Amino acid sequence: MANKFKRSSTCLLVSLTLLLSGCANTGSSLLSGTKPDPRLTSGEQSTFFSSSAAQGCGMGALAGAGIGALAGSLAGDSKKALVGAAAGGAAGCAAGLATNYYLDSLKKDYATTADRLQAMDKDISKDTTDLAKTSAAMKEVIRDNHATLAKISLQKDNAGFDKASANKELAQVDANISVMKDKIKVMKDKSSGYQVALQQQKTTTATDKSKLKTLNTEYTQLNNQITALESEANGLYSQRQAISLG
Template sequence: MIMLKALRTAMVAGLIVALAGCQSTGGTGSSNGSVDPRLANNQDVEFFNKSGWQACAGGAALGALACAVSNSSNKALCIAAAAIAGCGVGVGANAYLDNQRKKYASQEQQLNAAIKDIQTENQKIQNATNVAKSVIASDKQTLDKLNKDIAAKTAKKEDVQKQVKSVDANIAYLRNTIADMKKHEKQWQDVSSGIGKSGAETKKLDGEIAEMHAKINSLQQDLDSLYTQRTALKVS
């Protein structure tokens, strides 16, 4: 039993270290273009972006360190709770479920906690989507104006390249953001499957997952539309 607890502690701690360790390679902006501050400085957008995992993993790592040096009788549970508090289901469905089973005695409590957590994430996605769609709308206006200026031969090459690079940086950033949103959606599906195996009714949880899918899909469609408009612009 002691060895099993130690193994679980090591696994969760290792996950936190891995999350924190990939931050140096997780940047999404191009060195030649700046990501719109509305994206880069928004906490809800960052929560679902690779570059945003730095704060998540960093906070979880600090929590895990506090657990390791504390007098907690169950350091593995303490570390898992610290990771989930910082990263949510992003730590992985299995780790999330394992922690929920230890925290809550009944299946109903576990399910209700999961529903509350995904509702929080859905609100984050809604907020992030509102910001992202605002940026996409601005970028579409930028591309439309550039297209007209190029056709009228009034565009300056340096200005065109600078503005296009900023649009490209936003597209790359949002692609990563959406990719991580989709990972969260998949992890929630795994959570629902795991809870369902115990015989619990997951209809409400599945409804929240469907809502998450719809929000992500809507943002994906808007981004695809922007990308189509961007690729149609001929920049010499």
């Protein structure tokens, strides 16, 4: 019985490893159904704001799940192992997101404040450029989806309304909203990382102080753009929630 339980616990941990690694690398690849608009996922959009948050959460969840399952295994209770894995995974995920990963990486990779500020300048500039491209694609999709939802809302009570076709269109909108929410979450996580890192920089020279002031301005502009984009996405979501075909 003991050997059987040990094998079960091992299988549990291996399964968790594979599952969470898959989630970390592919985001929503485990979900099936209608594919989102390719404007949100093809080309450059496949890499812009799509995986970093899932990876951070996945690694934290994996560590937490392993610890939780191990605690149950040591107690000789398979149920405790399963419950421990679930609870540990949730806690690990929260811990992974709460960790100041960006700030820690700056401290690890750059010895001086000047070097860290230079690195942040490059990172913020890149994300600002990527955000502009992502925003353009998302706004196109949002505009088209608004029109689709308005059309369905006007026609759904008419005689001869094609409900099956409308449901397919709604599924497409839902898939688009899901992708946009995921991307915006990654954007906000990155923004939070920048905020923490900027707040922790201790400047002593006039040059560093001036650079930090400039970076704070650039960060504020980036964050405002993210907030505006989120507001547009939320508007589409609210419009979608108001439509029900029964």
